[in-house]
Amino acid sequence: MEKKICFLHVCTNNDTYINEFKPVGKKKLHNYEKLVVLNYEIGFYKDNNYLKEKDNYYICSPNYFIVDNKYNDLYIKNKSTPIEIILNKLSKDLLNVDIIICYNTIHTLNTLIAEAMRYHVPYDFQNYIIIDIKEECTNCESVRDNFFKIYNSY
Numbered sequence: 001m002e003k004k005i006c007f008l009h010v011c012t013n014n015d016t017y018i019n020e021f022k023p024v025g026k027k028k029l030h031n032y033e034k035l036v037v038l039n040y041e042i043g044f045y046k047d048n049n050y051l052k053e054k055d056n057y058y059i060c061s062p063n064y065f066i067v068d069n070k071y072n073d074l075y076i077k078n079k080s081t082p083i084e085i086i087l088n089k090l091s092k093d094l095l096n097v098d099i100i101i102c103y104n105t106i107h108t109l110n111t112l113i114a115e116a117m118r119y120h121v122p123y124d125f126q127n128y129i130i131i132d133i134k135e136e137c138t139n140c141e142s143v144r145d146n147f148f149k150i151y152n153s154y
Contacts, residue, residue, distance in 0.1 A: 002044040002045065002046050003044065003045075003098035003099055003129075004042060004043070004044050004053075004096055004097045004098050004099070005042070005043060005044060005045065005050075005097070005098070005099045005100075005101060006040055006041070006042045006093075006094060006097045006099065006100045006101070007040060007041050007042075007101050007102070007140050007143045007144040007147070008038075008039075008040045008100055008101065008102040008108060008140065008143070009037075009038075009039045009040070009102060009103065009108070009137060009138075009139050009140040009142075009143050010035060010036075010037065010038055010039075010102075010107075010108050010111050010112065011035075011036045011037035011039075012033035012034060012035060012036055012107075012111055013033050013034040013035075013036055013062075014033060024110055024113040024114050024117060026117060029114055029117060029118055032110060032111060032114035032115075033111055033114075034060075034062075034063075034115070035060045035083060035086075035111055035112070035115045036059070036060055036062075037057070037058065037059055037060070038056075038057075038058045038060065038086055038090065038112075039056070039057045039058075039139055039140040040055075040056055040090065040093070040140055041054060041055040041056070041140050041141075041144065042054040042093060042097060050144070050148065054093060055140075056089070056090075056093070057140075058081050058086045058089075059078050059079070059080045059081065060080060060081065060082075060083045060086060061080040061081060061082045061083060062080070063082075063083060083115060083119055084119045084121060087112075087115060087116055087119060087121040087123075088121060090112075091121060091122070091123065094128075097128065098128065098129060099128065099129045099130075099131065100125070100128045100129070100130050100131070101130075101131040101132075101133060101143060101144075101147050102130075102131075102132065102133065102137075102143055103132070103133045103134075103135070103136060103137035103142075103143055103146075104132070105130055105131075105132035106132075109125055109130070112125075113125070131147070133146045133147055133150075
């Protein structure tokens with residue numbers, strides 16, 4: 001049976017973040033960045049081919065934070081979605097996923113966990129195989145491409 005893979009990428013409200021292996025706690029939620037963009041795709045690898053089943057790109061409504069100037073055009077040109085809806089959709093989409101692959105995993109997962117705690121959306125990343133791509137990625141597609149570049153080199 002093929003394992004389902006989720007390639008995940010986030011953009012946050014600024015570039016300073018907590019990048020540590022500590023549990024996200026309610027007392028320190030103010031230290032974690034706010035989610036601006038969530039981009040993920042889900043598929044599986046079969047017969048040396050990646051088959052994409054789902055591709056989602058969400059712009060989060062800016063609740064209780066100031067949007068960094070670099071994202072102004074994004075909000076002007078696109079419709080944003082309330083973060084509670086985005087987190088609930090991600091949670092449902094991850095139900096059948098086995099592997100999560102992302103760039104800067106600690107930052108990505110801490111951001112998602114902090115947002116889930118802020119908006120009371122249940123999250124648990126303990127049941128997944130999590131792979132970190134060390135090469136910098138700018139979107140979900142680059143996460144996928146960098147992963148398969150490494151994977152196919154073995």
